Amino acid sequence: EVHLVESGGGLVPPGGSLRLSCAASGFTFSSYWMHWVRQAPGQGLVWVSRINSEGNSPSNADSVKGRFTVSRDNAKNTLYLQMDSLRAEDTAVYYCARGGSNRWYTEFDSWGQGTLVIVSS
Amino acid sequence: DIVMTQSPDSLAVSLGERATINCKSSQSVLYSSDNKNYLAWYQQKPGQPPKLLIKWASTRESGVPDRFSGSGSGTDFTLTISSLQAEDVAVYSCQQYYSTHTFGQGTKLEIK
Numbered sequence: 001e002v003h004l005v006e007s008g009g010g011l012v013p014p015g016g017s018l019r020l021s022c023a024a025s026g027f028t029f030s031s032y033w034m035h036w037v038r039q040a041p042g043q044g045l046v047w048v049s050r051i052n053s054e055g056n057s058p059s060n061a062d063s064v065k066g067r068f069t070v071s072r073d074n075a076k077n078t079l080y081l082q083m084d085s086l087r088a089e090d091t092a093v094y095y096c097a098r099g100g101s102n103r104w105y106t107e108f109d110s111w112g113q114g115t116l117v118i119v120s121s
Numbered sequence: 122d123i124v125m126t127q128s129p130d131s132l133a134v135s136l137g138e139r140a141t142i143n144c145k146s147s148q149s150v151l152y153s154s155d156n157k158n159y160l161a162w163y164q165q166k167p168g169q170p171p172k173l174l175i176k177w178a179s180t181r182e183s184g185v186p187d188r189f190s191g192s193g194s195g196t197d198f199t200l201t202i203s204s205l206q207a208e209d210v211a212v213y214s215c216q217q218y219y220s221t222h223t224f225g226q227g228t229k230l231e232i233k
Contacts, residue, residue, distance in 0.1 A: 045214055047222035095170055105218045107161035111170035
């Protein structure tokens with residue numbers, strides 16, 4: 001069974017940094033594209049970042065470009081999201097989600113429970 | 122970016138009745154080379170992550186009850202629940218994966 005567990009969320013002041021992790025199990029992590037999706041309180045889902053199976057082709061949404069960095073460690077079966085220069089509008093639950101095995105343009109078939117990031121002074 | 126717009130924003134349906142949720146994309150998500158619509162539907166219950174229900178606009182995910190069905194092509198899509206059950210109360214969202222990934226704003230489904 002696919003299992004994704006996010007961690008690293010918390011309260012951070014504007015301009016601060018946070019690193020989220022997503023521990024994966026139950027599947028061959030190194031074979032899948034992985035994504036980060038966020039959901040602000042009471043709002044809809046917004047795609048944030050994706051990274052290919054090898055970890056050498058990351059991509060971010062325009063809203064976080066230059067501030068967030070997605071990476072992965074296939075030896076540790078872990079996905080990361082380094083978030084810098086955080087703003088109040090980055091406040092959200094952050095989910096990691098599994099994408100496709102050989103391309104980025106797929107649905108997300110498994111999701112973690114999410115980790116809450118609050119940006120506030 | 123492709124904008125996904127759902128209607129209605131909220132919906133109240135009686136138990137056992139049909140529920141219909143619409144999703145419209147700002148441009149076609151039908152890929153001509155494989156004739157597939159790059160469109161998925163998700164269900165999200167309170168305090169839970171989204172759950173994939175349907176991919177390729179009409180392919181039900183394994184384990185999803187057959188009362189859930191997806192239809193449409195190009196820019197207009199529909200999620201139908203044929204006979205609403207109490208456990209179907211949730212927010213439903215469409216997603217296109219034709220060009221990056223964008224989601225609709227969500228439709229809140231309640232019992233009347």
